Amino acid sequence: MSTDYVGAIVLSVNGADYDIESIDPNDKTGRKVVKTMNRTGGPKGSAKGVREHSLKLTAPIPATGEPDWWNMKDAKITIEPLDNTAKPVTYTGFCVEEVGSKYVMEGEAKRDISGFALKRTEE
Numbered sequence: 001m002s003t004d005y006v007g008a009i010v011l012s013v014n015g016a017d018y019d020i021e022s023i024d025p026n027d028k029t030g031r032k033v034v035k036t037m038n039r040t041g042g043p044k045g046s047a048k049g050v051r052e053h054s055l056k057l058t059a060p061i062p063a064t065g066e067p068d069w070w071n072m073k074d075a076k077i078t079i080e081p082l083d084n085t086a087k088p089v090t091y092t093g094f095c096v097e098e099v100g101s102k103y104v105m106e107g108e109a110k111r112d113i114s115g116f117a118l119k120r121t122e123e
Contacts (some may be wrong), residue, residue, distance in 0.1 A: 001038070005074060006057045007083050008081075008082045008083075009079050010025070010078075010079075010080045010082060011077065011078070012056070012071075012076075012077070012078040012080065013025060013067060013076070013077055013094075015076075016067075016075055018059060018067060019059065019060060019062075019077050020057050020058065020059045020112065021058040021059060021060060022057065022058045023044040023055065023056070023057040023058075023079060024051070024055070024056040024057070025043065025053065025054070025055050025079070025089070025120075026035045026054045026055070026056075027050060027051070027052070027053050027120055028053075028054075029049070029062060030049030030050045030052060031046045031048060031049055032045070032046060032047050032049050032050065033045075033046050034046060035082050051120075052116065053075075053091055053117040053118070053119070053120045054114070054116050054117075055077065055091060055094065055115055055116070055117060056111050056112070056113070056114045057112075057114075057118065058102075058110050058111070058112050058113075059094060059110065059111050059113065060108045060110055060111075061101070061107070061108065061109040061111055067097050069099045069113050070075060070096065070099055071096075072094070072095065072096045072115075073094075073095040073096070073100060074093055074094070074095065075093075075094040075095075076090060076091070076092050076093075076094070077090070077091045077094050077117065078079050078090045078091075078123075080092075082105060086123045087122045087123055088121060088122075089120065089121070089122055089123070090120070090122075091117035091119070091120055091121075092117060092118060092119045092121070093117055093118030093119055094115055094116070094117040094118075095115050095116060095117075096113055096114070096115040097114055097115045097116065098112075098113070098114045098115070099111060099112070099113055100112040100113075117121070
């Protein structure tokens, strides 16, 4: 028997779908090791910290209708699998930190966008 995996996704920003080439979410728990001086010579535990959610995405530059990436703040980004094999993941409070452009001899021009979100929710 074969195993099914999550395939392509749809990216929505504030309810509008956008074509993307890739998205790389990175979620940090915020937990930190607590280092103490003791007989074992090693840490004995950890402390709860602040969670962080960063996203990097690459999108082709459309001839018309490109999102205003430079001024995007407090956006809602939803990553939804096309085949419904996994739960949609929503990032709220997304703000763009960097926007880069990539031009190559063959192929489409692209934007590299990176930013952070305040909250991550599985729906």
